[in-house]
Amino acid sequence: MAKSNKPIIWGTFAAGGELVSLIMPVLILLTLLAATGHVPAIFGYEKLHAFAAGWFGKLAIFVVLFLSLWSQAHRLRITCFDFGLRADGLVAFVMYILAALGSVATVVYLARI
Amino acid sequence: MGEKMSRRPYVREVPPTTWYFRMPRYMRYMVREVTSIFIGIYTVIMLVGLMRLSEGPAQWQSFLDALKSPGSVTFQVLALLFALYNSFTWFNVAPKALPLQFGEDMAPDSVVAIGHYVVWVLLSIFILFWAGVF
Numbered sequence: 001m002a003k004s005n006k007p008i009i010w011g012t013f014a015a016g017g018e019l020v021s022l023i024m025p026v027l028i029l030l031t032l033l034a035a036t037g038h039v040p041a042i043f044g045y046e047k048l049h050a051f052a053a054g055w056f057g058k059l060a061i062f063v064v065l066f067l068s069l070w071s072q073a074h075r076l077r078i079t080c081f082d083f084g085l086r087a088d089g090l091v092a093f094v095m096y097i098l099a100a101l102g103s104v105a106t107v108v109y110l111a112r113i
Numbered sequence: 114m115g116e117k118m119s120r121r122p123y124v125r126e127v128p129p130t131t132w133y134f135r136m137p138r139y140m141r142y143m144v145r146e147v148t149s150i151f152i153g154i155y156t157v158i159m160l161v162g163l164m165r166l167s168e169g170p171a172q173w174q175s176f177l178d179a180l181k182s183p184g185s186v187t188f189q190v191l192a193l194l195f196a197l198y199n200s201f202t203w204f205n206v207a208p209k210a211l212p213l214q215f216g217e218d219m220a221p222d223s224v225v226a227i228g229h230y231v232v233w234v235l236l237s238i239f240i241l242f243w244a245g246v247f
Contacts, residue, residue, distance in 0.1 A: 017203060068159075075153075
């Protein structure tokens, strides 16, 4: 049987879809509260920095950003196709490069905290 | 199979950029597709927030201040609505995507879907509590 990279792409698509569906609304609600003057305690610099400095916080932030970046990159690729942009190879290349750059940036920023 | 067909096959014309206006369910599908644009942009905002956090207290504060601009608040309200639509449509198809089997029996579709809503509500409340909202 021919080898395929589909399981890897589909794995992040499914895991990302599940995680994004479960936590994205509440994450947006948190920043929306902060934006409207009801800053949640976790957004204090000391608190959030301490969370991101611990191994669990680093892992949680990495998993959320990594899965969200890859699953949304994959979905945006399909969205482009559905809106009539048929250069799928180019779109896929751009989307997955952006997701890869975002993943590397996440690791770099976490390492600096 | 494999040989070229001698007769011209019938190809149905589908307008590539406007096909989804034809039927309400195509439109609903497309609205769900659009949610990925908002969630994708929001993911980049979270990444910028992480960058600002790694740079220091003043930079983190300027990120929080930037969130307060009218454009940012408008975007976040829209992103929240689209994210909710994305979540609910995902939970509703979950029985098809993640069928649960117990021995010989399959769990009823409603159990899988309701289970997702329950987990979502509990997790959201937990995260709000953890974040110090209440």
